[in-house]
Amino acid sequence: MKRIAIISGKGGSGKSSITASFLALSKNTLAIDCDVDASNLYLIFNPIVDDKSIYISGKTAKIDTSKCTSCGICQKTCNFEAINIIDGKYVVDDISCEGCYLCSRVCPFGAIDMIDSGENYIYSGKYRFGHMIYGRLSPGEDNSGKMISELREKADKLAEDNNINCEIIDGPPGIGCAVISTITGVDNIVVVSEPSLSGISDMKRAIEVALKFTNSIYVIINKYDLDEKNSSDIIDYCNSINVKVIAKLEFDRNMVNAMLNKASIIEYSPNCQCSSEIKKAYNSIINNNCI
Amino acid sequence: MKIAIASGKGGTGKTFVATNLFTYLQRLGINVILADCDTEVPNSLIFIKAKEKEAHKVMDYRPIINSDICKFCGKCADYCSYNAIFYVPSLKKISLIPELCHGCKACSVACEYGAITDSELEIGVVRSYSDKKDSTECNIFEGRMQPRELTGVPTIKSTIKYATIPEADYHLFDSPPGTACPFIQTVTRADFILLVTEPTPFGLSDLKQSIETLKKLNKPYGVIINRADLGNDELLSYLKTDNIDLICSIPFSRQIASSYAKGKLEIDENPESSKYFKEIYEYLENQRLKIEL
Numbered sequence: 001m002k003r004i005a006i007i008s009g010k011g012g013s014g015k016s017s018i019t020a021s022f023l024a025l026s027k028n029t030l031a032i033d034c035d036v037d038a039s040n041l042y043l044i045f046n047p048i049v050d051d052k053s054i055y056i057s058g059k060t061a062k063i064d065t066s067k068c069t070s071c072g073i074c075q076k077t078c079n080f081e082a083i084n085i086i087d088g089k090y091v092v093d094d095i096s097c098e099g100c101y102l103c104s105r106v107c108p109f110g111a112i113d114m115i116d117s118g119e120n121y122i123y124s125g126k127y128r129f130g131h132m133i134y135g136r137l138s139p140g141e142d143n144s145g146k147m148i149s150e151l152r153e154k155a156d157k158l159a160e161d162n163n164i165n166c167e168i169i170d171g172p173p174g175i176g177c178a179v180i181s182t183i184t185g186v187d188n189i190v191v192v193s194e195p196s197l198s199g200i201s202d203m204k205r206a207i208e209v210a211l212k213f214t215n216s217i218y219v220i221i222n223k224y225d226l227d228e229k230n231s232s233d234i235i236d237y238c239n240s241i242n243v244k245v246i247a248k249l250e251f252d253r254n255m256v257n258a259m260l261n262k263a264s265i266i267e268y269s270p271n272c273q274c275s276s277e278i279k280k281a282y283n284s285i286i287n288n289n290c291i
Numbered sequence: 292m293k294i295a296i297a298s299g300k301g302g303t304g305k306t307f308v309a310t311n312l313f314t315y316l317q318r319l320g321i322n323v324i325l326a327d328c329d330t331e332v333p334n335s336l337i338f339i340k341a342k343e344k345e346a347h348k349v350m351d352y353r354p355i356i357n358s359d360i361c362k363f364c365g366k367c368a369d370y371c372s373y374n375a376i377f378y379v380p381s382l383k384k385i386s387l388i389p390e391l392c393h394g395c396k397a398c399s400v401a402c403e404y405g406a407i408t409d410s411e412l413e414i415g416v417v418r419s420y421s422d423k424k425d426s427t428e429c430n431i432f433e434g435r436m437q438p439r440e441l442t443g444v445p446t447i448k449s450t451i452k453y454a455t456i457p458e459a460d461y462h463l464f465d466s467p468p469g470t471a472c473p474f475i476q477t478v479t480r481a482d483f484i485l486l487v488t489e490p491t492p493f494g495l496s497d498l499k500q501s502i503e504t505l506k507k508l509n510k511p512y513g514v515i516i517n518r519a520d521l522g523n524d525e526l527l528s529y530l531k532t533d534n535i536d537l538i539c540s541i542p543f544s545r546q547i548a549s550s551y552a553k554g555k556l557e558i559d560e561n562p563e564s565s566k567y568f569k570e571i572y573e574y575l576e577n578q579r580l581k582i583e584l
Contacts (some may be wrong), residue, residue, distance in 0.1 A: 009332055010301070010302060010303010010332065011300065011302040011312035011468045012300065012302010012303060013302060016479055023560060026358065035471060037299075037469035037471050038299050038300055038301070038468070038469055038470070038493075038496075038497045038500065040300075040492075040493045040496065040497075041493045043493060044492075044498055054425075054438060059372075077396075077400060079352060079394065079395050079396045080395070095472075095475055095476070095479055099371075099372070100372050100395035100397055101372045101397065102370070102395055102396070102397040102400060105370060106400065106401075107398070107399075121416075137470075137471055138508065139470040139471075139500050139501075139503050139504035139507070140470065140472070140475050140504050140508075141443060141472065142444070142471055142472035144341075144471055145404075145441070159294045171470075173301035173302070173468055173469075174301075174331035174332060174443075174467070174468075175331050175438050176331045176436070176438070176440070176442070177440075177441050177442070178445060194552075195552055196552035196553075196554070197330075197334075197337045197521055197552065197553065197554035198306065198334040198337055198551070198554070199552075201332070201334060201337065202332040202334070205331075205332060205438065208438070218544050219569065224548060226545065226548045226552055227548075227549060228551065230552055230553075248335075251545075251548075253521065256491060256521050258492055259492060259493065260491065260492065260522065260523050262492075267330060275374060
């Protein structure tokens with residue numbers, strides 16, 4: 001199984017736009033959207049969903065007031081300050097509760113139940129280039145890393161069942177556990193950067209995390225002409241750490257227009273500079289891998 | 292007033308708004324605090340020249356399991372909801388898997404033999420800064436989580452705790468993107484949320500998710516459209532139909548992109564842009580009565 005994950009560190013760098021283009025270029029590939037917090041790939045590709053499965057991300061404690069004697073043991077034991085007294089009654093704060101079960105175990109009166117805290121969904125289906133699988137985290141949920149691990153497992157099974165030998169993964173922003181779950185076991189990681197000081201700072205953090213998983217790291221500079229000096233600094237930095245810059249995309253309003261027309265830039269404007277650069281980038285990765 | 296600047300979609304301009312609004316309010320003579328709660332990739336300090344005054348470590352509980360005292364009863368492993376205790380009684384092996392530990396202390400509570408002692412792990416840091424030349428009073432706080440950690444939530448909580456200065460008139464919380472726990476932790480202590488978005492299908496979809504969450508939390512909000520001319524009308528229609536306040540609309544400009552890229556404040560590079568932040572400030576002041584109730 002060949003895998004390419006697209007991450008950035010900085011939000012809004014262009015991960016989904018570039019992922020969509022890679023999918024337009026690639027054959028026999030499973031599209032995986034791991035940005036479960038703000039899933040966007042399905043908005044471009046409009047897959048026909050043929051499977052929807054629920055994923056329970058965790059539990060929340062709930063105090064049964066009919067059994068509660070207000071002894072306060074739960075509040076004393078909770079390490080997350082998630083139990084408060086409201087109007088004389090002990091109440092669990094959903095936001096702070098981590099669902100660790102401890103209060104339910106220590107309550108002498110069995111007054112605490114653990115209930116499913118979030119209904120998240122994993123969808124799979126078909127779109128114009130093949131199969132797609134993506135997740136949507138229920139607002140306010142945590143542990144997106146765990147859900148992404150589940151999503152990746154389901155994805156691998158879907159790929160196996162359909163004789164698919166390549167996975168292209170749209171990642172979430174940041175560098176936390178959601179990103180780590182996205183890039184675990186991925187041999188090719190593309191880091192999309194924008195030429196701003198924030199973008200460079202975040203790109204460095206993303207590369208640092210990615211290097212723990214693979215040495216095949218590629219950088220794409222998006223909107224490079226918005227600051228050519230910073231773009232040049234990115235290239236110098238990447239050279240210094242032996243990371244290849246495989247494309248420099250110019251700022252082009254067609255990237256947005258393509259999205260509005262539910263297309264990748266490759267389909268919408270195949271001859272523009274961005275499309276040429278993306279094709280070049282994609283070929284760099286597959287040539288490096290003999291996919 | 293505590294104002295969170297948030298967005299479902301990343302890269303819409305939260306930090307752009309937070310840092311420029313912060314500076315605009317300061318120049319009006321307002322006592323304002325900026326807290327950067329985007330603990331995975333905090334960026335506000337790129338835009339504001341400030342001196343670091345203090346660093347506070349954010350510590351999380353971690354157990355130490357002493358296998359010499361351990362009786363291999365397995366109760367700690369039963370109590371652990373995260374499979375963080377590696378336990379093989381036949382081999383007399385027991386140890387913590389730190390990457391899975393959530394610091395809930397359940398194992399410690401479970402152990403009847405005193406085999407588990409308390410320890411701490413640094414999971415993040417909150418740095419306090421002052422941008423005033425002759426002052427030790429900190430007005431900018433940055434939370435930064437350790438990259439390998441499970442969640443930035445404890446660091447966000449800590450950042451807001453340090454940043455909450457009673458004498459300040461305004462607190463601005465620069466939020467992480469998304470609608471998951473880190474976003475919730477940031478907005479939950481705010482009185483009003485400024486949602487920064489872009490008029491694209493991605494922006495609109497993520498905005499709707501943010502609003503759904505804020506409604507559940509019963510938090511008031513208003514929308515700022517950034518790069519307002521790069522997209523379509525769907526967003527505007529949605530705001531009109533759902534009666535959502537459009538506070539301010541900022542068009543895309545290479546000038547703004549360029550200032551941002553260089554780590555400069557737009558209101559310094561282009562003083563005319565103050566008008567956007569004036570608009571936001573006036574809106575917030577108009578909402579003050581409603582918000583502070």
